[in-house]
Amino acid sequence: MKIATFNVNGIKARLPRLLEWLDSARPDIACLQELKSSDETFPEAEIRAAGYGAIWHGQKGFNGVAILARGRDPVETQRGLPGDPDDTHSRYIEAAVDGLIVGSIYLPNGNPQPGPKFDYKLAWFERLIEHSRRLRAAEVPVVLAGDYNVCPTDEDLFSRRAMASDALAQPESRAAFRRMIFDGWTDAIRARMPSGRVYTFWDYQAGCWARDAGLRIDHLLLSPQAADRLVDAGVDKAVRGEERASDHAPTWAVLSGGAA
DNA sequence: ATGACATTTGCAAAATGA
Numbered sequence: 001m002k003i004a005t006f007n008v009n010g011i012k013a014r015l016p017r018l019l020e021w022l023d024s025a026r027p028d029i030a031c032l033q034e035l036k037s038s039d040e041t042f043p044e045a046e047i048r049a050a051g052y053g054a055i056w057h058g059q060k061g062f063n064g065v066a067i068l069a070r071g072r073d074p075v076e077t078q079r080g081l082p083g084d085p086d087d088t089h090s091r092y093i094e095a096a097v098d099g100l101i102v103g104s105i106y107l108p109n110g111n112p113q114p115g116p117k118f119d120y121k122l123a124w125f126e127r128l129i130e131h132s133r134r135l136r137a138a139e140v141p142v143v144l145a146g147d148y149n150v151c152p153t154d155e156d157l158f159s160r161r162a163m164a165s166d167a168l169a170q171p172e173s174r175a176a177f178r179r180m181i182f183d184g185w186t187d188a189i190r191a192r193m194p195s196g197r198v199y200t201f202w203d204y205q206a207g208c209w210a211r212d213a214g215l216r217i218d219h220l221l222l223s224p225q226a227a228d229r230l231v232d233a234g235v236d237k238a239v240r241g242e243e244r245a246s247d248h249a250p251t252w253a254v255l256s257g258g259a260a
Numbered sequence: 261a262t263g264a265c266a267t268t269t270g271c272a273a274a275a276t277g278a
Contacts, residue, residue: 009266009267010268012268013268014267034267036267037268061267061269061275061276062276109277109278110278147278167278203264203265203278204265204266205263205264205278206265246266247265247277
Protein backbone atom coordinates (compact mmCIF):
# COMPACT_ATOMS: atom_id res chain seq x y z
CA MET A 1 0.00 0.00 0.00
CA LYS A 2 1.50 3.27 -1.19
CA ILE A 3 0.65 6.47 0.69
CA ALA A 4 1.77 9.81 -0.72
CA THR A 5 1.67 13.46 0.26
CA PHE A 6 1.72 16.24 -2.33
CA ASN A 7 1.45 19.99 -1.75
CA VAL A 8 -0.08 20.90 -5.12
CA ASN A 9 0.00 24.70 -4.69
CA GLY A 10 -3.40 25.27 -6.28
CA ILE A 11 -5.40 22.23 -7.37
CA LYS A 12 -7.10 24.00 -10.28
CA ALA A 13 -3.82 25.24 -11.76
CA ARG A 14 -2.15 21.89 -11.03
CA LEU A 15 -4.90 19.51 -12.13
CA PRO A 16 -3.18 18.25 -15.34
CA ARG A 17 0.06 17.56 -13.41
CA LEU A 18 -1.86 15.94 -10.56
CA LEU A 19 -3.78 13.60 -12.87
CA GLU A 20 -0.57 12.62 -14.72
CA TRP A 21 1.13 11.84 -11.43
CA LEU A 22 -1.82 9.80 -10.11
CA ASP A 23 -1.77 7.80 -13.34
CA SER A 24 1.99 7.12 -13.29
CA ALA A 25 2.74 6.84 -9.54
CA ARG A 26 -0.58 5.12 -8.72
CA PRO A 27 -0.64 5.87 -4.98
CA ASP A 28 -3.33 3.99 -3.06
CA ILE A 29 -3.79 7.05 -0.85
CA ALA A 30 -2.81 10.64 -1.67
CA CYS A 31 -2.86 13.46 0.87
CA LEU A 32 -3.02 16.86 -0.83
CA GLN A 33 -2.33 20.32 0.57
CA GLU A 34 -2.67 23.92 -0.56
CA LEU A 35 -5.74 23.29 -2.67
CA LYS A 36 -6.39 27.06 -2.77
CA SER A 37 -9.95 26.13 -3.65
CA SER A 38 -13.30 26.48 -1.96
CA ASP A 39 -15.27 23.29 -1.26
CA GLU A 40 -17.57 24.08 -4.20
CA THR A 41 -14.81 24.38 -6.80
CA PHE A 42 -12.87 21.20 -5.88
CA PRO A 43 -12.51 19.18 -9.14
CA GLU A 44 -14.34 16.15 -7.80
CA ALA A 45 -15.48 14.81 -11.18
CA GLU A 46 -11.97 14.80 -12.67
CA ILE A 47 -10.52 13.09 -9.58
CA ARG A 48 -13.25 10.46 -9.61
CA ALA A 49 -12.76 9.88 -13.35
CA ALA A 50 -9.10 9.14 -12.53
CA GLY A 51 -10.30 6.34 -10.26
CA TYR A 52 -10.10 8.05 -6.87
CA GLY A 53 -12.64 8.71 -4.18
CA ALA A 54 -11.95 11.88 -2.22
CA ILE A 55 -12.78 14.01 0.78
CA TRP A 56 -11.63 17.60 1.10
CA HIS A 57 -11.68 20.64 3.34
CA GLY A 58 -11.37 23.66 1.12
CA GLN A 59 -10.90 27.38 1.67
CA LYS A 60 -11.17 30.26 -0.76
CA GLY A 61 -7.81 31.56 -1.95
CA PHE A 62 -5.40 29.64 0.27
CA ASN A 63 -4.89 26.55 2.49
CA GLY A 64 -7.14 23.54 1.82
CA VAL A 65 -6.44 19.80 2.28
CA ALA A 66 -7.77 16.57 0.76
CA ILE A 67 -7.43 12.79 0.96
CA LEU A 68 -7.75 10.65 -2.18
CA ALA A 69 -8.13 6.86 -2.19
CA ARG A 70 -7.81 4.71 -5.29
CA GLY A 71 -10.88 2.65 -5.99
CA ARG A 72 -12.65 3.55 -2.75
CA ASP A 73 -14.09 6.38 -0.73
CA PRO A 74 -12.18 7.61 2.33
CA VAL A 75 -14.36 7.57 5.46
CA GLU A 76 -13.91 10.94 7.13
CA THR A 77 -12.96 10.74 10.82
CA GLN A 78 -11.96 14.39 11.47
CA ARG A 79 -12.36 17.72 9.68
CA GLY A 80 -10.21 20.53 11.05
CA LEU A 81 -7.66 20.10 13.82
CA PRO A 82 -9.29 19.95 17.29
CA GLY A 83 -8.30 22.32 20.07
CA ASP A 84 -9.24 25.82 18.86
CA PRO A 85 -12.80 26.57 17.73
CA ASP A 86 -11.65 30.04 16.57
CA ASP A 87 -9.16 28.61 14.05
CA THR A 88 -10.72 29.17 10.63
CA HIS A 89 -7.87 27.77 8.51
CA SER A 90 -8.49 24.56 6.54
CA ARG A 91 -5.31 22.68 7.41
CA TYR A 92 -6.33 19.20 8.60
CA ILE A 93 -8.53 16.37 7.39
CA GLU A 94 -8.45 12.74 8.44
CA ALA A 95 -9.98 9.52 7.17
CA ALA A 96 -10.12 5.77 7.60
CA VAL A 97 -9.03 3.89 4.47
CA ASP A 98 -8.57 0.15 4.29
CA GLY A 99 -7.84 -0.31 8.01
CA LEU A 100 -5.53 2.69 8.14
CA ILE A 101 -6.09 6.14 9.70
CA VAL A 102 -4.63 8.87 7.47
CA GLY A 103 -4.28 12.57 8.29
CA SER A 104 -3.53 15.21 5.63
CA ILE A 105 -1.63 18.06 7.26
CA TYR A 106 -0.81 21.59 6.17
CA LEU A 107 1.09 23.04 9.08
CA PRO A 108 1.39 26.85 9.13
CA ASN A 109 4.52 28.33 7.57
CA GLY A 110 5.11 30.75 10.45
CA ASN A 111 7.09 33.44 8.67
CA PRO A 112 8.00 36.06 9.51
CA GLN A 113 9.40 35.10 12.87
CA PRO A 114 9.17 36.18 15.54
CA GLY A 115 5.58 37.39 15.32
CA PRO A 116 1.94 36.32 15.41
CA LYS A 117 2.28 33.96 12.45
CA PHE A 118 5.10 32.10 14.18
CA ASP A 119 3.05 31.96 17.39
CA TYR A 120 0.16 30.47 15.38
CA LYS A 121 2.49 27.88 13.88
CA LEU A 122 3.75 26.73 17.28
CA ALA A 123 0.24 26.71 18.78
CA TRP A 124 -1.03 24.66 15.81
CA PHE A 125 1.86 22.25 16.28
CA GLU A 126 0.90 21.80 19.95
CA ARG A 127 -2.65 20.96 18.92
CA LEU A 128 -1.30 18.44 16.40
CA ILE A 129 0.87 16.80 19.07
CA GLU A 130 -2.16 16.56 21.37
CA HIS A 131 -4.28 15.03 18.62
CA SER A 132 -1.48 12.67 17.54
CA ARG A 133 -1.29 11.32 21.11
CA ARG A 134 -4.99 10.45 21.02
CA LEU A 135 -4.47 8.72 17.67
CA ARG A 136 -1.47 6.78 18.97
CA ALA A 137 -3.44 5.60 21.98
CA ALA A 138 -5.73 3.69 19.60
CA GLU A 139 -2.77 1.44 18.72
CA VAL A 140 -3.75 1.12 15.07
CA PRO A 141 -1.77 1.96 11.90
CA VAL A 142 -1.80 5.75 11.48
CA VAL A 143 -0.04 7.90 8.87
CA LEU A 144 0.12 11.66 9.44
CA ALA A 145 1.29 12.97 6.07
CA GLY A 146 1.70 16.47 4.81
CA ASP A 147 3.56 19.73 4.55
CA TYR A 148 4.91 20.21 8.09
CA ASN A 149 6.82 23.36 7.12
CA VAL A 150 9.75 22.16 9.24
CA CYS A 151 13.28 21.18 8.19
CA PRO A 152 13.99 18.74 11.04
CA THR A 153 17.79 19.09 10.89
CA ASP A 154 20.44 21.06 9.02
CA GLU A 155 20.75 18.10 6.67
CA ASP A 156 17.22 18.87 5.48
CA LEU A 157 18.05 22.24 3.97
CA PHE A 158 20.37 23.53 1.26
CA SER A 159 21.95 26.36 3.23
CA ARG A 160 22.06 26.86 6.96
CA ARG A 161 22.93 30.51 6.48
CA ALA A 162 20.06 31.19 4.06
CA MET A 163 17.56 29.59 6.45
CA ALA A 164 19.01 30.89 9.73
CA SER A 165 16.12 33.26 10.49
CA ASP A 166 13.42 31.26 8.69
CA ALA A 167 10.51 29.85 10.69
CA LEU A 168 11.04 26.44 9.01
CA ALA A 169 14.42 25.93 10.68
CA GLN A 170 13.94 27.56 14.10
CA PRO A 171 14.78 25.54 17.23
CA GLU A 172 11.16 25.83 18.42
CA SER A 173 9.82 24.37 15.15
CA ARG A 174 12.35 21.56 15.24
CA ALA A 175 11.69 20.84 18.91
CA ALA A 176 7.99 20.36 18.21
CA PHE A 177 8.74 17.95 15.35
CA ARG A 178 11.24 16.09 17.53
CA ARG A 179 8.67 15.71 20.29
CA MET A 180 6.47 13.77 17.88
CA ILE A 181 9.44 11.54 17.05
CA PHE A 182 10.14 11.04 20.76
CA ASP A 183 6.45 10.17 21.23
CA GLY A 184 7.04 7.24 18.91
CA TRP A 185 6.24 8.53 15.42
CA THR A 186 8.58 7.35 12.66
CA ASP A 187 9.77 9.75 9.94
CA ALA A 188 9.33 7.42 6.94
CA ILE A 189 11.94 9.04 4.70
CA ARG A 190 14.65 9.02 7.39
CA ALA A 191 13.80 5.45 8.39
CA ARG A 192 14.76 4.45 4.86
CA MET A 193 17.48 7.08 4.26
CA PRO A 194 19.03 7.86 7.66
CA SER A 195 21.47 10.43 6.29
CA GLY A 196 22.13 12.48 3.19
CA ARG A 197 20.29 15.22 1.37
CA VAL A 198 16.66 14.55 0.55
CA TYR A 199 14.52 17.49 -0.54
CA THR A 200 10.78 17.78 -1.18
CA PHE A 201 10.51 21.52 -1.93
CA TRP A 202 12.40 23.87 -4.23
CA ASP A 203 11.46 27.56 -4.27
CA TYR A 204 10.31 29.05 -7.58
CA GLN A 205 12.67 31.96 -7.00
CA ALA A 206 16.39 32.46 -7.45
CA GLY A 207 16.91 29.37 -9.60
CA CYS A 208 16.50 27.07 -6.61
CA TRP A 209 15.38 24.09 -8.69
CA ALA A 210 18.22 24.47 -11.22
CA ARG A 211 20.86 24.53 -8.47
CA ASP A 212 19.12 21.92 -6.28
CA ALA A 213 18.62 24.41 -3.45
CA GLY A 214 15.82 22.56 -1.70
CA LEU A 215 14.25 21.80 1.64
CA ARG A 216 12.80 18.64 3.19
CA ILE A 217 9.52 19.80 4.69
CA ASP A 218 6.95 17.23 3.49
CA HIS A 219 6.88 14.30 5.88
CA LEU A 220 5.03 11.05 6.55
CA LEU A 221 4.96 10.23 10.25
CA LEU A 222 4.02 6.62 11.05
CA SER A 223 2.54 5.22 14.25
CA PRO A 224 4.36 2.11 15.54
CA GLN A 225 1.70 -0.12 13.99
CA ALA A 226 2.30 1.55 10.60
CA ALA A 227 6.09 1.73 11.00
CA ASP A 228 6.21 -2.04 11.50
CA ARG A 229 4.92 -2.34 7.94
CA LEU A 230 7.26 0.21 6.28
CA VAL A 231 9.03 -1.30 3.27
CA ASP A 232 10.02 1.74 1.18
CA ALA A 233 9.87 5.54 0.98
CA GLY A 234 10.93 8.18 -1.51
CA VAL A 235 10.37 11.46 -3.34
CA ASP A 236 9.03 11.74 -6.90
CA LYS A 237 11.59 14.43 -7.64
CA ALA A 238 11.04 14.48 -11.42
CA VAL A 239 7.54 15.88 -10.89
CA ARG A 240 9.14 19.14 -9.69
CA GLY A 241 10.88 19.51 -13.07
CA GLU A 242 7.72 19.39 -15.20
CA GLU A 243 6.19 22.43 -16.90
CA ARG A 244 3.96 24.42 -14.54
CA ALA A 245 4.99 22.23 -11.62
CA SER A 246 4.16 22.77 -7.96
CA ASP A 247 7.11 23.97 -5.87
CA HIS A 248 6.76 20.69 -3.89
CA ALA A 249 7.41 17.13 -5.10
CA PRO A 250 5.21 14.16 -4.09
CA THR A 251 6.68 12.23 -1.16
CA TRP A 252 5.59 8.67 -0.38
CA ALA A 253 5.89 5.55 1.74
CA VAL A 254 4.97 1.95 1.00
CA LEU A 255 3.49 -0.25 3.74
CA SER A 256 3.22 -4.01 3.46
CA GLY A 257 -0.23 -5.56 3.37
CA GLY A 258 -3.48 -3.86 2.46
CA ALA A 259 -3.63 -2.85 -1.18
CA ALA A 260 0.04 -3.68 -1.76
C1' DA B 261 16.45 43.38 0.21
C1' DT B 262 10.07 46.69 0.37
C1' DG B 263 13.50 42.04 -4.29
C1' DA B 264 13.00 37.46 -7.05
C1' DC B 265 8.34 33.59 -8.55
C1' DA B 266 3.75 31.64 -8.56
C1' DT B 267 -1.33 31.34 -7.50
C1' DT B 268 -5.76 33.38 -6.30
C1' DT B 269 -8.97 36.99 -6.31
C1' DG B 270 -10.96 39.77 -9.48
C1' DC B 271 -9.99 42.70 -13.23
C1' DA B 272 -5.22 46.27 -10.42
C1' DA B 273 -2.67 45.18 -7.33
C1' DA B 274 -2.75 42.96 -2.88
C1' DA B 275 -2.48 38.66 -0.09
C1' DT B 276 -0.11 34.53 0.69
C1' DG B 277 3.48 31.52 0.62
C1' DA B 278 8.49 29.11 2.27
